[in-house]
Amino acid sequence: MELEFLGTGAGTPAKQRNVTSIALKLLAERNEVWLFDCGEATQHQILSTAIRPRKITKIFITHLHGDHLFGLPGLLSSRSFQGGQTPLTIYGPEGVQNFVRTALQVSETHLSYPLSFVTVHKGLMFEDSTFKVYADELDHRIKSYGYRVEEAAHPGVLLVDKLQADQIAAGPVYAQLKAGKVVQLPDGRVVDGHDYITAAQPGRIVTILGDTRQTPAATSLAQDANVLVHESTFGRGEAKLARQYYHSTNIQAAKVAKNAGVHQLLLTHISARYVGKKVSELARDAQAVFPNSRVVADFDVIDIPFK
Amino acid sequence: MELEFLGTGAGTPAKQRNVTSIALKLLAERNEVWLFDCGEATQHQILSTAIRPRKITKIFITHLHGDHLFGLPGLLSSRSFQGGQTPLTIYGPEGVQNFVRTALQVSETHLSYPLSFVTVHKGLMFEDSTFKVYADELDHRIKSYGYRVEEAAHPGVLLVDKLQADQIAAGPVYAQLKAGKVVQLPDGRVVDGHDYITAAQPGRIVTILGDTRQTPAATSLAQDANVLVHESTFGRGEAKLARQYYHSTNIQAAKVAKNAGVHQLLLTHISARYVGKKVSELARDAQAVFPNSRVVADFDVIDIPFK
Numbered sequence: 132m133e134l135e136f137l138g139t140g141a142g143t144p145a146k147q148r149n150v151t152s153i154a155l156k157l158l159a160e161r162n163e164v165w166l167f168d169c170g171e172a173t174q175h176q177i178l179s180t181a182i183r184p185r186k187i188t189k190i191f192i193t194h195l196h197g198d199h200l201f202g203l204p205g206l207l208s209s210r211s212f213q214g215g216q217t218p219l220t221i222y223g224p225e226g227v228q229n230f231v232r233t234a235l236q237v238s239e240t241h242l243s244y245p246l247s248f249v250t251v252h253k254g255l256m257f258e259d260s261t262f263k264v265y266a267d268e269l270d271h272r273i274k275s276y277g278y279r280v281e282e283a284a285h286p287g288v289l290l291v292d293k294l295q296a297d298q299i300a301a302g303p304v305y306a307q308l309k310a311g312k313v314v315q316l317p318d319g320r321v322v323d324g325h326d327y328i329t330a331a332q333p334g335r336i337v338t339i340l341g342d343t344r345q346t347p348a349a350t351s352l353a354q355d356a357n358v359l360v361h362e363s364t365f366g367r368g369e370a371k372l373a374r375q376y377y378h379s380t381n382i383q384a385a386k387v388a389k390n391a392g393v394h395q396l397l398l399t400h401i402s403a404r405y406v407g408k409k410v411s412e413l414a415r416d417a418q419a420v421f422p423n424s425r426v427v428a429d430f431d432v433i434d435i436p437f438k
Numbered sequence: 439m440e441l442e443f444l445g446t447g448a449g450t451p452a453k454q455r456n457v458t459s460i461a462l463k464l465l466a467e468r469n470e471v472w473l474f475d476c477g478e479a480t481q482h483q484i485l486s487t488a489i490r491p492r493k494i495t496k497i498f499i500t501h502l503h504g505d506h507l508f509g510l511p512g513l514l515s516s517r518s519f520q521g522g523q524t525p526l527t528i529y530g531p532e533g534v535q536n537f538v539r540t541a542l543q544v545s546e547t548h549l550s551y552p553l554s555f556v557t558v559h560k561g562l563m564f565e566d567s568t569f570k571v572y573a574d575e576l577d578h579r580i581k582s583y584g585y586r587v588e589e590a591a592h593p594g595v596l597l598v599d600k601l602q603a604d605q606i607a608a609g610p611v612y613a614q615l616k617a618g619k620v621v622q623l624p625d626g627r628v629v630d631g632h633d634y635i636t637a638a639q640p641g642r643i644v645t646i647l648g649d650t651r652q653t654p655a656a657t658s659l660a661q662d663a664n665v666l667v668h669e670s671t672f673g674r675g676e677a678k679l680a681r682q683y684y685h686s687t688n689i690q691a692a693k694v695a696k697n698a699g700v701h702q703l704l705l706t707h708i709s710a711r712y713v714g715k716k717v718s719e720l721a722r723d724a725q726a727v728f729p730n731s732r733v734v735a736d737f738d739v740i741d742i743p744f745k
């Protein structure tokens with residue numbers, strides 16, 4: 132599980148930072164990539180990575196501002212042009228479907244794969260045996276959402292070496308022990324599966340928020356997350372400006388991270404006003420509130436280990 | 439008058455070539471830039487040039503395939519974000535307005551300048567005292583147009599040195615002479631304005647075609663042009679493929695240039711299959727038919743001198 136930042140800028144593209152897109156790479160977990168937002172030229176950024184568009188199976192849009200949205204038609208078309216056949220689902224606020232369908236219809240683009248849309252709402256948006264995705268509404272000029280991706284716990288692993296040392300022969304009994312059952316062996320011994328499996332490993336949690344002012348929903352979405360991705364359009368001392376423009380400062384983001392007890396904070400959506408030393412300052416000021424903070428750059432890859 | 443190629447690739451963006459956009463820089467002539475097509479990330483390409491989005495006053499769309507269209511919403515938004523206030527007009531096939539209006543409405547983008555649309559049709563599309571633009575329909579899978587930009591002739595310049603040598607005093611008479619009139623001077627001499635003005639200079643003609651199969655309209659649009667910009671999606675020996683996919687080969691483009699008597703042929707819309715030596719081959723094969731042929735690359739700037 133890795134995050135790869137495809138665009139970390141705010142508002143308009145700059146040479147240093149493209150507009151927003153974030154790839155959650157779930158290659159080991161499900162051989163898929165999930166995209167969060169898709170600003171213009173996201174497909175161009177992908178050309179410089181190892182990501183293959185056909186592996187992108189879900190795209191979550193946080194809000195419909197152009198710098199988070201306008202790359203969708205091109206990416207969808209290229210995924211088709213390159214022969215993608217697996218279904219793709221787009222989650223986002225109402226309006227994303229109208230935009231995408233209009234773009235595809237006007238350009239007479241016929242996709243080679245099934246495309247579906249799910250309108251985002253507060254609560255559980257997706258669930259299968261290994262992942263759940265929750266959403267909640269944030270506070271931006273336009274409807275904006277945050278997403279919380281929860282990995283299911285990894286069950287304990289059977290300690291085969293220990294079983295063999297204890298002369299418990301392989302067979303259907305192994306499955307029963309792995310399930311944590313108490314079993315009577317043919318030789319009469321009674322053994323407990325819990326003695327032969329490692330502890331279950333809690334799943335990882337990644338929270339990715341759209342543009343937002345300070346709002347309680349940010350903290351609840353981020354509760355105990357391994358990684359929180361939070362916008363940081365403004366810097367220390369600019370809380371008033373941030374509020375006025377419906378954005379956050381680095382300090383506000385760091386407070387969310389601290390209050391939610393996350394492991395790592397990644398600051399993105401960085402204004403073009405911040406370059407060089409000023410980016411380091413953004414990071415340092417956030418670290419004063421929440422030490423494990425980092426300002427990400429385009430093409431940064433962040434591994435998300437188990438806690 | 440210069441052409442600057444912002445994207446010279448076909449279909450999908452590649453690292454070497456972005457999708458189509460061409461800037462006709464009319465800075466000396468009218469302090470404006472006209473754009474022809476606007477594929478995704480055209481605004482990103484512009485970041486690497488001296489072009490200022492606010493100087494773009496007209497955008498001509500040849501056809502609505504995504505690789506010629508999907509950069510529009512982002513460019514329009516950024517032009518606004520950067521404080522552009524002068525009106526902008528988009529010429530293109532029906533549908534471009536629906537696409538752009540939907541993108542702006544869904545993203546709640548309110549432009550800082552007036553935006554208007556003109557549906558392209560065969561014939562005169564624009565005319566003022568210095569420029570005319572004609573359009574005609576080509577032959578592509580989707581409705582596709584070519585544009586012919588005609589500069590008005592530059593009137594002759596008054597030869598002030600010669601007037602003074604002939605002891606003709608400055609005054610209202612100069613305007614009459616410049617207009618080519620025959621005038622009687624206060625000293626009784628009768629002089630002809632034509633003896634005191636340089637020859638009028640014919641205006642330049644630039645023809646930019648959308649994607650197309652071979653079609654007579656290409657030749658008539660290109661008649662006597664200083665520069666013809668023609669797609670070259672396929673190479674020598676691929677005429678059948680070109681026809682099948684509604685595109686042209688380099689050889690077909692060169693024949694249009696030859697038959698239309700143009701001065702220079704610029705080949706663009708180059709497939710990603712052509713790199714390195716294969717690009718030189720594309721050019722060489724075209725030159726065998728029409729010597730003044732060139733395959734353009736992203737960021738090539740072509741000056742268009744008077745003939």
Ligand SMILES: [Zn+2]
Nearest residue numbers: 194196199342
């Ligand atoms: Zn935004």
Ligand SMILES: [Zn+2]
Nearest residue numbers: 503505506649
């Ligand atoms: Zn096309």
